[in-house]
Amino acid sequence: MNPKKVVEVEHLAYFISQLARREEVGLIADLGAGQGYLSRTLVYQYDHPVLAIDSNQIQTCGAERQLQRTEKFVNKTKKPLSASGDQISPGDAPTNSPAPQPWLVCGLHACGNLSNVMLKWFVKSTAKCVVNVGCCYNMMGLTEGTISYCPFFPISQELTHKGATLSVNALKLACQAPTRWADQTTTAIGNFERHYFRALLHYAMVDRGLVQPNDPFPVVGRLSKTAFANFSTYAQRALPHHGPAQLSNSPLKVGDLAYYDTKLRPQAARMAIVWTLKALLSPCIESLIILDRCLYLVEQGCQVDLVPLVDPNVSPRNIVIMATK
Numbered sequence: 001m002n003p004k005k006v007v008e009v010e011h012l013a014y015f016i017s018q019l020a021r022r023e024e025v026g027l028i029a030d031l032g033a034g035q036g037y038l039s040r041t042l043v044y045q046y047d048h049p050v051l052a053i054d055s056n057q058i059q060t061c062g063a064e065r066q067l068q069r070t071e072k073f074v075n076k077t078k079k080p081l082s083a084s085g086d087q088i089s090p091g092d093a094p095t096n097s098p099a100p101q102p103w104l105v106c107g108l109h110a111c112g113n114l115s116n117v118m119l120k121w122f123v124k125s126t127a128k129c130v131v132n133v134g135c136c137y138n139m140m141g142l143t144e145g146t147i148s149y150c151p152f153f154p155i156s157q158e159l160t161h162k163g164a165t166l167s168v169n170a171l172k173l174a175c176q177a178p179t180r181w182a183d184q185t186t187t188a189i190g191n192f193e194r195h196y197f198r199a200l201l202h203y204a205m206v207d208r209g210l211v212q213p214n215d216p217f218p219v220v221g222r223l224s225k226t227a228f229a230n231f232s233t234y235a236q237r238a239l240p241h242h243g244p245a246q247l248s249n250s251p252l253k254v255g256d257l258a259y260y261d262t263k264l265r266p267q268a269a270r271m272a273i274v275w276t277l278k279a280l281l282s283p284c285i286e287s288l289i290i291l292d293r294c295l296y297l298v299e300q301g302c303q304v305d306l307v308p309l310v311d312p313n314v315s316p317r318n319i320v321i322m323a324t325k
């Protein structure tokens, strides 16, 4: 576990355990359990029976391997802890109680739409409580390049009636964490440069007729750190048919790249200002997504609490939604 995950898991496991004892919970279902860090902490540190569920077989196998290591390390097997490779959806929420006592549903960093699925699953199930921390709002059912509105927002009637919508750009913005910039100056400044490269390449592609002015920026995917050494390197790696060989057949030549950088470099500072103003809206968008989830639970008759789990500079997605029926 990296240091950030250690902090998140420690705090959330303690929080869940307190709630579980108060509500006399006999079973915890960890949805989207990933490598099972939270599940194992709940089992080995707090003695709760846990059912860990993740739809990704690689994650589930990894979790099982880690569990065997933990058992060797602590020199004891504390069953029951089961791992399941199921993909949860609201339609298959258990309506029969899986345990004689009340049970609890939880999810740490339930990414994209998994948080909404989890809350709907909880409402339909016989579970007594839910503890949810969301993340990766950009993955809420949209593929990059589409300009439509998120189909999974809002889920509450209240915001639906108010006509609230979020675009793909707003979802991406919600993932930003401007409060961390002060502590991570080098990364923050590096990110300004990346935004500039991206905008500059888009400009050059439009200028040379590779894309139309209203076309979204083509999907680039994840690039290594070395790709951002300078604009020319970035452009050659980022172009959909990347590399000098392909560039030589296109109206945008490798030799042109430095020209665009020289011409537009003075705009980089202005872009940083615009990007900063945009990023400052990110907490508002995240709050709207979380508010929608809370309103949904309230509309379904649940008692809802919002709890800040850890310092947002350590872990920006730090708000826990906690609800009981």
Ligand SMILES: C[S@@+](CC[C@H](N)C(=O)[O-])C[C@H]1O[C@@H](n2cnc3c(N)ncnc32)[C@H](O)[C@@H]1O
Binding pocket: 031, 032, 033, 034, 035, 036, 037, 038, 053, 054, 055, 056, 059, 086, 087, 088, 089, 107, 108, 109, 110, 111, 114, 117
């Ligand atoms: C961001 S990871 C978080 C993993 C873990 N909770 C943690 O904090 O380390 C989200 C996990 O949810 C799983 N997942 C996403 N949608 C799911 C679904 N509908 N049913 C079950 N698992 C799902 C993914 O496979 C992924 O492992």
